[in-house]
Amino acid sequence: MEEYIKISQMVHSITKMDVTLNDRDGNTLFDSIHHSIPVVLGHPDDEYVHTNEILNKHHSNQYYHHINPYGLEYMAVGIWREHSFYGSLIIGPFISSILVIDLIKEIMIKNSLPIGERKQLEQFYQSLPVLSEIESKYIGELLVNLCSHEYINSGQISSNTIKPVINYDQLKITIEENKDIIENRYHHQNKLMDAITKGDRAEVQILIDSLIDVFVGFSDRVPGNPIRSSKNMAFVCNTLYRVAAERSGVHPVYLHNISERFAIVIERTTTIPSLKKLMFSMANEYCDLVKSFSTGHYSPIVKTAVDYILLNLGYPISLTTIAKQIHVNPSHLSRKFKEDTGMNITDFINQKRVGEAKLYLQRGNISMTDIAFMVGFNDLNYFSKVFKKLTSVTPSQYAKKRKL
Structure with missing residues (x-):
């Protein structure tokens, strides 16, 4: 498979995309990976076996365009020798939509991902190459042609170098x-x-x-x-x-x-x-x-508390929970939090959750119940009450106004 390692390196160098070379059992023989897939999206190892199974059932001149449950796309081609399947070369992940924010919302809802991961997921998906249908087709055809025959070593012909005159x-x-x-x-x-x-x-x-x-x-x-x-x-x-x-x-x-x-x-x-x-x-x-x-303008205790809140918005959070997690006295935390932020912890959490809810309400096709649970409210009525208190309109009214 050494020749295919060279091909993998060449494909990665030209496309700047992640490339993985696997044997017939799905074991990785070579990879050139820049993207660290977030933990909440799982790991693609089990997808390698699935990809090999698909490729092994089809002709050697066919490529496989795979889209996983998280919207991550991969292009794969089988490695064949004398009609026997030896493994696969996979390029990706990439995406085919520039509407990253909308894609994130759909993926988080479909897969029940925690709201605290939204920003990290946005950054990850925005780092992925966005390929048009024709571009992904050409990549598939390129991989087929690269892997359908033996690797040919090449040589370079260079021009003469002119020595510069220094002034x-x-x-x-x-x-x-x-x-x-x-x-x-x-x-x-x-x-x-x-x-x-x-x-x-x-x-x-x-x-x-x-x-x-x-x-x-x-x-x-x-x-x-x-x-x-x-x-x-x-x-x-x-x-x-x-x-x-x-x-x-x-x-x-x-x-x-x-x-x-x-x-x-x-x-x-x-x-x-x-x-x-x-x-x-x-x-x-x-x-x-x-x-x-930014939390740098807060005291160390409040900064730690705010960081915890922002990273755990989709989960149940209370003064007691936060105090326990950051190892401080609840009364002391409550007092310092009010001094630094001008509001109590519950109001701060609700404000941040309503901010997240607005992003989903702008989408227009997600149920209020789903949005409430996604941003950490366990009761739809309480969500509506808090939302109206902070925005002067109900979630439904806000969503309707965004459509106009």
Whole structure:
């Protein structure tokens, strides 16, 4: 199977997608995987056996487009030698819909996934390649053609390299110019990090333009490969944004997921204009993350309590439960929580749950009962009462207004 390991490496390098090579029993012989599938979505190992069974029942010139219960799609082709099935080469996961948020809502409801996982799942699905029907078809046909005959070793014919002539006077000028560029870049970088730490999206929009201009100026760091240089700078910015958001007190769970997603998207981007657009998206999303999940302005006890609440919204939560989990006295926690947030724990939890409920009500085709249970309310009447108290309208009225 060594030749198919080479093919797997080649497919991964060109498509930037995850590739797995399995033997006939479903055991993994090689993989090149960037995506860490969230625990709540299970693990695809049992799907490898299923995929092999399907491929083994069909002709060697056919490929298998598999969609699992969580909407994750895979393209697989059998490896055959002298009409005998040897294993499979699988590429994925990918998705065929850009409506990620809607997809997440449907998947969470169908599979009864905890509401606290929504943000992490959003980040994961947004990191996946989105393939059109024709693109997935071409990938299937490509895999069939790559795996239907023996691997052929190839050789490269190279052109002669022209040795550059160094102009030392110009080199001195360039060094001075680069010094100014570096100082300017660090100045804007620090201001931008401060803006992200505050979640100040308006300030970020002003600063990001200057940073991107400087960013493009560093596109020759890898000689002859400006896209690689630009990607490297984008990785640096991703790290800077993550550190800035961390300073605001955003929980590492959220930071890990958004950082991993952007790392994958950066590597998959193929043009400098696309990378520039991505820089805007990255800064804005980190800013939004700070706005939604920052707890750095709270005292340590309240910060820990808020983090626990945000990660467990879909489960029963009470003052006693939280106090026990974070090992503090309930009365002390209640007092500190009111001091820091201006509301008691029950009101805070209800506010966050109603915020989540709004996202599902905007969908328009989910029952009120399902939404209530998804966001942690065990009683539909209580859900409606709390929702109206916080929004001045009932859940049904809110959903109807969103349709208009």
